[in-house]
Amino acid sequence: MLAAAVPVTAAGARPLATPGVTSTEIKIGSSVPLSGEAAIAGNVARGIDAYFKYVNAKGGVFGRKLKFVYLDDGYDPGRAVNNTIRLVQQEQVFAMFSSLGTSNNLAVRKLLNDAKVPQLYVSSGATTFGRDYKKYPWTIGYIPPYSEEGAVYGQYVVKNIKKPKIAVLYQDDDYGRDLYAGLRRGLGKKAGAIVSKVAYDPTSADVQPQVTQLKASKANVFMIFAFGKFSLQAFNAVSRLGWKPQIFVNDVSSASALMSIVPQNAANGSISIVFGKDPAAPGWRRDKGIRLFQSILRQYGADIGSRDLQDGYYTAGMATAYTLVDTLKKAGKNLTRDGVMRVATHLTEKNNPFVLPGIVIHTTSTSRFPLTQVKLQRWSAKSWHPFGKLLSIKP
Amino acid sequence: MRLKLALEVLGLLALAALIAVMPQLVSSFTAYEMATVGMYFIALLGLSILTGYSGQISLGHGAFMAIGGYTTAVLSVNGVYGHHIRDLWTIPIAGVVAGVAGLLVGIPALRLSGLYLALITFGIAVSFRQIPLKFDHFLGGTSGKVLSLLKTPFGLSATPNNWIYYLTWGIAFVLLVAAWLFVRGKPGRTLKAIRDSEIAAASSGISLARYKTLAFAMSAFYAGVAGSLYAIARGFMNPDVFPIVLSVYLVAALALGGVDSFLGLIVGASAIYVLVNRTADVTQWINHLPAVNLNPQRPGMPDVIFGAVLIVVLIILPTGVGGALRRLFGPLTSRLYSKS
Numbered sequence: 001m002l003a004a005a006v007p008v009t010a011a012g013a014r015p016l017a018t019p020g021v022t023s024t025e026i027k028i029g030s031s032v033p034l035s036g037e038a039a040i041a042g043n044v045a046r047g048i049d050a051y052f053k054y055v056n057a058k059g060g061v062f063g064r065k066l067k068f069v070y071l072d073d074g075y076d077p078g079r080a081v082n083n084t085i086r087l088v089q090q091e092q093v094f095a096m097f098s099s100l101g102t103s104n105n106l107a108v109r110k111l112l113n114d115a116k117v118p119q120l121y122v123s124s125g126a127t128t129f130g131r132d133y134k135k136y137p138w139t140i141g142y143i144p145p146y147s148e149e150g151a152v153y154g155q156y157v158v159k160n161i162k163k164p165k166i167a168v169l170y171q172d173d174d175y176g177r178d179l180y181a182g183l184r185r186g187l188g189k190k191a192g193a194i195v196s197k198v199a200y201d202p203t204s205a206d207v208q209p210q211v212t213q214l215k216a217s218k219a220n221v222f223m224i225f226a227f228g229k230f231s232l233q234a235f236n237a238v239s240r241l242g243w244k245p246q247i248f249v250n251d252v253s254s255a256s257a258l259m260s261i262v263p264q265n266a267a268n269g270s271i272s273i274v275f276g277k278d279p280a281a282p283g284w285r286r287d288k289g290i291r292l293f294q295s296i297l298r299q300y301g302a303d304i305g306s307r308d309l310q311d312g313y314y315t316a317g318m319a320t321a322y323t324l325v326d327t328l329k330k331a332g333k334n335l336t337r338d339g340v341m342r343v344a345t346h347l348t349e350k351n352n353p354f355v356l357p358g359i360v361i362h363t364t365s366t367s368r369f370p371l372t373q374v375k376l377q378r379w380s381a382k383s384w385h386p387f388g389k390l391l392s393i394k395p
Numbered sequence: 396m397r398l399k400l401a402l403e404v405l406g407l408l409a410l411a412a413l414i415a416v417m418p419q420l421v422s423s424f425t426a427y428e429m430a431t432v433g434m435y436f437i438a439l440l441g442l443s444i445l446t447g448y449s450g451q452i453s454l455g456h457g458a459f460m461a462i463g464g465y466t467t468a469v470l471s472v473n474g475v476y477g478h479h480i481r482d483l484w485t486i487p488i489a490g491v492v493a494g495v496a497g498l499l500v501g502i503p504a505l506r507l508s509g510l511y512l513a514l515i516t517f518g519i520a521v522s523f524r525q526i527p528l529k530f531d532h533f534l535g536g537t538s539g540k541v542l543s544l545l546k547t548p549f550g551l552s553a554t555p556n557n558w559i560y561y562l563t564w565g566i567a568f569v570l571l572v573a574a575w576l577f578v579r580g581k582p583g584r585t586l587k588a589i590r591d592s593e594i595a596a597a598s599s600g601i602s603l604a605r606y607k608t609l610a611f612a613m614s615a616f617y618a619g620v621a622g623s624l625y626a627i628a629r630g631f632m633n634p635d636v637f638p639i640v641l642s643v644y645l646v647a648a649l650a651l652g653g654v655d656s657f658l659g660l661i662v663g664a665s666a667i668y669v670l671v672n673r674t675a676d677v678t679q680w681i682n683h684l685p686a687v688n689l690n691p692q693r694p695g696m697p698d699v700i701f702g703a704v705l706i707v708v709l710i711i712l713p714t715g716v717g718g719a720l721r722r723l724f725g726p727l728t729s730r731l732y733s734k735s
Contacts, residue, residue: 077539078636081629082672089424089556103538107631114544172531173538201528202537203635 020094021335026060026328027067028052029087031099031108032123036074037202038228040258040313041100044123045070046301047317048098048324053300055325062333066325069093073104075202075228080104081111088117095120095340098142098320102126102175103202105139113138118337120327120344121320121370125149125252126174127395130369133345138337140344140368142320144251146175147182148372148393149273150225153248154186156271156376157193157221161246164193167219169210169226169234172199179225179250195219200230211237224249232262239263248272251374255312256280260382273374274386276319276355280310281383289353293318319354323347323361323370358390369395406658407572414564418557427556428668430628433563434621435648435664440567440574440657441617442645447655448578449610450590451504455516457642458523459615461634462496463489463622465527468540468632473533482627483548486566489623490616497615501608508593520642524634539633542626559628566624570617571657577613578655586610644670647705649715656717663716670701 020027034042045068052066060066069091073079080099087093088111095118099105102124109129112119113136121142122129129141157164168183170176176199184191196217198210207230214222215238222245224234231253238247239262247270249259254272257280277284277293284290294309296318301308308314326349331339345368349361359373372394377386418426438460445451466489470480480488500519504512527534534540547558577583585606588596597603626632644667652663669677677700681687712719 076633076635077537078629078631078633081631085427085629086424086672089427090422103633107539107541107633110541111544111630172536203524203528 018094018336019092021064024064025067026064026335027069027091027093028095028097028324029084029091029093030068030070030097031073031080031083031087031104032070033075033100033228034070034072036076037230038075038101040228040255041123041252042072043308043311043313044098044100044317044320047297047314048321049302049317050297050300050314051318051321051325054296055321057300061325061328062335064335066328073101075101075104077101077103077107081107084108084112088112088115093117094335095337097121097324098123098317100124103173105129106174109136109139116337118341118344120340121323123320124175126178128174130367131395133366133368138341140341140363140370142323142370143316144273144275144371144374144393145182145369145395146178146250147185148395149251149374150179150182150184151186152182152273152374152376152391152393153223153271154183154188156186156248158187158190161221164190164221165217165219166194166221166223167214167217167245168194168197168223169207169214170197170199170223171226171230172201175227176225179223183223193221200226202227202230204230207233208237208240211243212241215241215243219245221246221248223247224253226250227253232258235262235266239266246271251275254377254384256383257307257311257313259379259384264382267379270379272377272379272384274356274377274384275359275371275374276312276316278312278384279315280312281385283385290315292353315354319352322352322354323349326352356386356390367394403575407568407575410571410658411568414568418560423554423556426560427628428672430556430560430563431625431672432661432664432668433560433567434624434628435645435667436661437563437567437570437624438618438621438645439649439652439660439663440570441614441621442649443614443655443657443660444574444578444586444617445610445614446646446649447653448583448586448590449607450586451607451610452509452513452646453516453611453614454513454642454646455500455519455523456614456618456645457637457639458520459493459497459618460622460625460641461523461637462493462615463619464626464632464636465534465622466492466619467623467626468542469534471542472540481548482542483562486620486623486627490620493619493622494612494616497618498608498612500615501611504611505604505607517642520639524639527634535633537633537635539631539636542630542632544630545628559624563624563628566620570620574617574657582606582609641667641671644701647701651705651708651715653715653717653719653721656715656721659715659717659720666701666704670698 030045032042032045033039049068052068056065071083073083097120100123105122105124119139125143125146127145127147129139170180196214198213200207200210211234224231226234249270249272251273256278259267277290279290293315297304297314327343330343345363345365347363361370363370373390373392375386375390376388377384442456445453467485470485471482528536545555545559547553547555585601648663648667651666653659
């Protein structure tokens with residue numbers, strides 16, 4: 001008797017249906033660059049879409065199919081606002097998920113939190129997305145925080161490079177500034193080793209002038225905290241200028257797809273961090289996760305060529321999508337926005353097939369940085385080679 | 396003539412009634428979209444006074460909208476001496492600031508005309524975006540300024556979307572009536588005289604300087620109000636909210652609607668809205684045509700479609716939608732006039 005009564009009251013207590021959730025579908029929205037300076041990262045969304053289709057083919061989440069609506073914002077925060085308003089109000093999505101870009105996510109954070117729409121696993125490592133949860137409880141990040149990434153490079157320099165003279169190119173927004181601040185912290189007492197730093201605006205045409213200026217400081221270490229085409233331009237400029245510094249390139253620009261098209265005399269020896277499996281790296285070719293990734297992409301991706309099968313942005317998308325599906329499953333059959341936030345902030349995920357073995361995706365209500373374990377990796381012979389132990393970079 | 400006046404007043408009243416009932420007929424989000432159309436409409440009204448009546452072409456009106464948007468953003472986020480000004484009250488201030496900027500641009504514009512003026516104003520549109528980047532601590536740079544959320548004030552019961560709809564179209568209606576009163580009287584005739592021949596106008600004793608700068612200031616005021624409303628509705632302002640290409644869209648929309656037809660401009664404003672916000676949908680609609688298979692994800696596709704539509708419309712309707720309407724109803728109304 002009692003058992004039969006419980007579902008009735010539960011259903012009766014629910015005043016309104018959750019937007020974006022029906023008995024057959026869960027609608028998820030995202031705003032990503034499919035055109036413009038950062039278009040290369042649009043494959044994150046395409047990877048997510050393919051993974052959702054794969055999950056749908058296997059029956060979905062509690063019988064509900066995942067519908068992913070992603071709109072192009074050209075990496076422009078203004079268009080991200082338009083897209084987000086449209087996705088929330090017109091498409092009535094259940095949650096916004098993995099929208100890309102620091103400024104783009106900052107621009108919509110207030111309105112999403114006011115409307116109590118989950119802003120899940122944003123594709124930005126700006127520390128504020130994990131740190132400021134008291135003010136913005138509906139927001140959570142995903143990738144390792146940029147500030148900690150910067151600190152890892154700083155610590156590496158202190159330990160391994162004698163008499164470092166560091167030049168920094170960084171994007172003039174919270175993304176670049178977080179990395180730079182982290183680098184200084186990682187260098188600690190040796191912060192004076194930074195001999196020059198130049199910021200660029202994300203709407204600039206070319207960063208070659210900035211790189212020329214940095215080279216003039218006679219630095220022997222070059223930090224590329226730049227995104228998309230700017231990172232490409234920085235490598236090109238280094239090669240053209242005949243500069244031979246030890247390069248560190250930030251994670252979001254270190255995809256093999258990008259690294260393999262820049263001049264290799266500049267790229268070789270570059271150091272970055274890694275947390276996802278790289279489909280282009282020879283070491284993972286026989287890995288189960290990467291094989292799964294490639295078979296999903298072949299079957300469910302749109303216009304997939306052989307280069308796409310080696311594109312780390314697709315893998316990054318699938319890693320996030322895996323975590324979202326995991327979250328939705330743990331949130332249970334009776335899916336609500338409250339419920340999904342509770343699960344997203346109490347997560348322990350040990351078996352994500354698309355991240356490095358040993359990494360546990362973990363959050364608590366006061367620690368909202370899902371990915372806080374990384375390895376260092378070095379570029380040579382046209383691919384990345386991870387080295388050293390798994391590092392914990394919890395802020 | 397009295398009948399023509401009566402018809403025009405009747406038309407305005409019908410428009411007011413339509414504006415008033417519209418939110419009851421459409422979804423909340425559509426009301427929000429229509430509010431955005433209203434903002435472009437306000438900017439086009441101003442441009443129509445400048446281009447349609449005084450004959451000066453401006454390719455820089457996106458910059459005046461941005462001035463309005465930034466005025467609202469700065470006053471409501473930074474405040475004045477820490478005193479935050481409610482976004483609603485920043486709208487007239489934004490109009491005035493943009494109007495003053497328009498006046499300043501209008502002064503050198505006296506010496507230039509036609510193509511040269513268009514180039515100068517385009518230069519303003521292109522270079523304006525550097526100002527927020529230069530003063531990024533104050534104006535937010537590329538990351539922009541996040542304003543407070545769109546809220547219905549004074550305890551009114553409307554949803555925020557309906558509120559911004561009524562606010563925008565209310566202002567649009569007042570500015571439409573103001574523009575109508577302005578152009579139907581002596582100032583309108585004066586501007587038209589300048590447009591048709593500056594030499595003839597000057598020899599009839601018209602002060603070119605006064606009227607040309609006045610037209611510039613007025614149209615910039617309209618653009619500033621539109622920009623302010625846009626920033627309020629989005630709750631966000633950065634240099635790309637009003638991109639360079641918007642200035643070009645505005646002139647194209649003006650041609651589409653009919654340069655001196657105020658009501659035709661609603662069509663022009665809708666066209667800008669679709670082009671900026673609903674581009675993927677347009678490609679999908681066109682895909683319904685037989686033997687057409689376009690990829691909506693392909694960048695630049697919407698611009699191609701807009702360009703094609705513009706060319707076709709201007710070939711079929713050289714005076715824009717407004718001109719076509721006038722031709723359609725012209726025989727009817729002129730018969731009525733002759734009887735009266």
